[in-house]
Each structure stands twice: as C-alpha cells, then as structure tokens.
Amino acid sequence: MSRPVVAGVDGSSASLAAAEEAARAARQRDRPLHLVHGFLHPLGYGVPLNPYDLGLPAPTDGAQKMLEQTARDLTGRWPGLRVEVRQVAGGPGATLIEESRRAELVVVGSRGLGGFAGLLLGSVSGQVASHAHCPVLVVRPTEEPVPTEGPVLVGVDGSESAELAVGYAADEAARRGTDLVLLHVAPTDGTATPGREGLVTDGAGTRDRAEAPDRVEAPERAGHEPSALLATAVAAARGSHPGLTVAGRTVRADSAGQALVEASGQAVLVVVGTRGRGGFTGLLLGSVSQALVQHAHCPVLVAHPYGQGH
Incomplete structure (x- = not known):
C-alpha cells in the first residue's frame, strides 16, 4: 500500500500553506496527497446531540468546492502530483489522528478556521502531536514564505x-x-x-x-x-x-x-523526537516542544514512529 501524505485543510491561509508543504513532501516521496476536511455538527460537535438520531452531519458544497479548488491549484504547481479530497465527519484532532494510521506523513498548519481552529496552541495540536501514528509536519505561520534553502x-x-x-x-x-x-x-x-x-x-x-x-x-x-x-x-x-x-x-x-x-x-526544517532526556526531556509536552512549535522560524517535523500512536 502506498501510504499518502495527509494535510488538514479548511480554506484558511495557514491550512493552505500546510497543503503546499504537503504537496512538496508528496512529490519528494512519490506518494499521493490526501486533502482532508474535518467537519462538525452545526452546533459544534461531530455527532448528533440526540443519541437516538443515528444520522451524521452532511458534508457541505462549499467545503467540497474549496477542497477541489485547492487540489487544482496544487496539481497546477506540482505536475504529476496525485491528489484526493475528502470530507470527514468529526473533530479535527480525531480525524487527523485516525488518518495518521494509514499515512506516510500528516501535515498541519498552526492556525485554522472551522474544523481546524487553534490547531497548534489548542487541544487539537496536543492531540495530533501527542497521539499521531506517523510523523507530523507542523508548518508555522510567518510573514515570510516557508524557507526552501538551508540545512x-x-x-x-x-x-x-x-x-x-x-x-x-x-x-x-x-x-x-x-x-x-x-x-x-x-x-x-x-x-x-x-x-x-x-x-x-x-x-x-x-x-x-x-x-x-x-x-x-x-x-x-x-x-x-x-x-x-x-x-x-x-x-x-x-x-x-x-x-x-x-x-x-x-x-x-x-x-x-x-x-x-x-x-x-x-x-529549512527542524526535526525533533517525541521523547528525550537531558535538554530534551518531555519533548512533546514540555518547554522544548512548546518553544519550537510556537517560535521556530521554519517547519517542525515531530518524529513519531510509524504505527505507534499512544
């Protein structure tokens, strides 16, 4: 099975920057790119409030158009890129963690709207960074373009x-x-x-x-x-x-x-482990990881082992 590179997309500038880096990563790895939009119930939840109502919230035409337009833009800039788009009913953290079980890499932006709001500094960031089953690439927002040169x-x-x-x-x-x-x-x-x-x-x-x-x-x-x-x-x-x-x-x-x-x-990229000792103790939940995901000047790759999410 060819594991895809997965990017969470909601139409925000941060998620589109993440999608761009995901496209780059997919081409470098010769893997397909999956653009995923996690959507919620109108009242803010991924499941109905009535436990006897087994229906799920429906995907929206607006989100589908956004995903398809993003895919067209990326394939135009990255010839040969294979892209699939999908809407998934559920919160962004759970959606991306589940996608990570079958992914080569999950790419997230540090800010978002709708299903991916507060992606780094809120609960979603903690969920994805701590529990992913594959490496996670965090693309921080900056006023400058994502660096393409450097070690x-x-x-x-x-x-x-x-x-x-x-x-x-x-x-x-x-x-x-x-x-x-x-x-x-x-x-x-x-x-x-x-x-x-x-x-x-x-x-x-x-x-x-x-x-x-x-x-x-x-x-x-x-x-x-x-x-x-x-x-x-x-x-x-x-x-x-x-x-x-x-x-x-x-x-x-x-x-x-x-x-x-x-x-x-x-x-051009900084790579960190999920745990360490000495200066890197508690890397995901401690000061080192927080400093990097909040202040690094380039994307950050959190090096989860494959298939070993917590």
Missing part, C-alpha cells in the same frame, strides 16, 4: 527518540538535496570540562575556539561525552546516506528550546 536541523541527546529523529532528518536532507546539522545543547551551569572551554566540536574532532566563536564544547553529561555522542550520530547519518554532508555542533545554552529556536532561523 535540516535535528537535536541530539543520546536518547532512542533522538536517534529516530536523526534518521528522519537524514532522510529529509537527502530528499531535499541539502545538508544535515546535528545539534547538542549543553547547560550553562559552570560545569565545563577544565581546559576545554576554548574548543568547539563538529562531531569529528575539535578545533580552536577562534575558528567558531559562537559554539563551545559541552561537558560530560549523563554518561555521554558530547563529542563522542555527536561523532557516533554523525557517523550513523553518513553511513545510512553516503554522500550526505553532515555536521555536528555543540552549543551551551540555558534553554535547549531557545537554542533550537535560534538555530532554526538558518534551517
């Missing part, structure tokens, strides 16, 4: 979740024909390894601080020496994708989320 960025902390994120990030970088940057965030708690403050690591060795004044090597932490951690992750990414340019960087910051947000300003 793919991924946070590294030695956890299994981060390892999965590195694999997804390497795949994305290879598809996009761009570089991959692995970032490890160390605390600014004064525990730097003596005599090492003037060095910076790139995952393959160290060099003088003067060559890269914006980064310093991190101390040992939780049993992982950062340069070794990065070297291992860089080697794994290079081994799985020969020819891919991969760099490992360590930064010291008070906030892992803020460090990633700042670094995202130079990236």
Whole structure:
C-alpha cells in the first residue's frame, strides 16, 4: 500500500500553506496527497446531540468546492502530483489522528478556521502531536514564505527518540538535496570540562575556539561525552546516506528550546523526537516542544514512529 501524505485543510491561509508543504513532501516521496476536511455538527460537535438520531452531519458544497479548488491549484504547481479530497465527519484532532494510521506523513498548519481552529496552541495540536501514528509536519505561520534553502536541523541527546529523529532528518536532507546539522545543547551551569572551554566540536574532532566563536564544547553529561555522542550520530547519518554532508555542533545554552529556536532561523526544517532526556526531556509536552512549535522560524517535523500512536 502506498501510504499518502495527509494535510488538514479548511480554506484558511495557514491550512493552505500546510497543503503546499504537503504537496512538496508528496512529490519528494512519490506518494499521493490526501486533502482532508474535518467537519462538525452545526452546533459544534461531530455527532448528533440526540443519541437516538443515528444520522451524521452532511458534508457541505462549499467545503467540497474549496477542497477541489485547492487540489487544482496544487496539481497546477506540482505536475504529476496525485491528489484526493475528502470530507470527514468529526473533530479535527480525531480525524487527523485516525488518518495518521494509514499515512506516510500528516501535515498541519498552526492556525485554522472551522474544523481546524487553534490547531497548534489548542487541544487539537496536543492531540495530533501527542497521539499521531506517523510523523507530523507542523508548518508555522510567518510573514515570510516557508524557507526552501538551508540545512535540516535535528537535536541530539543520546536518547532512542533522538536517534529516530536523526534518521528522519537524514532522510529529509537527502530528499531535499541539502545538508544535515546535528545539534547538542549543553547547560550553562559552570560545569565545563577544565581546559576545554576554548574548543568547539563538529562531531569529528575539535578545533580552536577562534575558528567558531559562537559554539563551545559541552561537558560530560549523563554518561555521554558530547563529542563522542555527536561523532557516533554523525557517523550513523553518513553511513545510512553516503554522500550526505553532515555536521555536528555543540552549543551551551540555558534553554535547549531557545537554542533550537535560534538555530532554526538558518534551517529549512527542524526535526525533533517525541521523547528525550537531558535538554530534551518531555519533548512533546514540555518547554522544548512548546518553544519550537510556537517560535521556530521554519517547519517542525515531530518524529513519531510509524504505527505507534499512544
């Protein structure tokens, strides 16, 4: 079965931006694109209020026309794109989570109207980000176009979740024909390894601080020496994708989320795991994820394993 890329669409500018990125992702993966509109009962619910009324709310002509027009626009800009459109009775969170069971990727915008209102900051965002059964691409609204140039960025902390994120990030970088940057965030708690403050690591060795004044090597932490951690992750990414340019960087910051947000300003995509440790603990529901989905300067890919929604 060819898993589709799924985008939730309601006609808002945010959802249309998400649909555009979904089209890009579908073409890169050679997958079909499914545009889905979750519609509700006129009183705001996906099921009738009368428990003896087994009927479901009907799809609307206006929504169908919006979906079909969006599909026409996308196929015009992306030749060869295969698009299907569908209205689904139900709330947006439940709709997209159910669609994710059979999807290659779910793409959402951070704001919407109707069935997808408050997609990131409200309950829907929590539902989709926490419970999807496949990776979720979040397209944040900005006044500028979605970036198309720059490296793919991924946070590294030695956890299994981060390892999965590195694999997804390497795949994305290879598809996009761009570089991959692995970032490890160390605390600014004064525990730097003596005599090492003037060095910076790139995952393959160290060099003088003067060559890269914006980064310093991190101390040992939780049993992982950062340069070794990065070297291992860089080697794994290079081994799985020969020819891919991969760099490992360590930064010291008070906030892992803020460090990633700042670094995202130079990236085309930032990839995060669903769980981590150290600077990435509780990534989906904690400060790091909230910082990224609310403030990242590029789209954010949440690296859910396939078929393992909660």
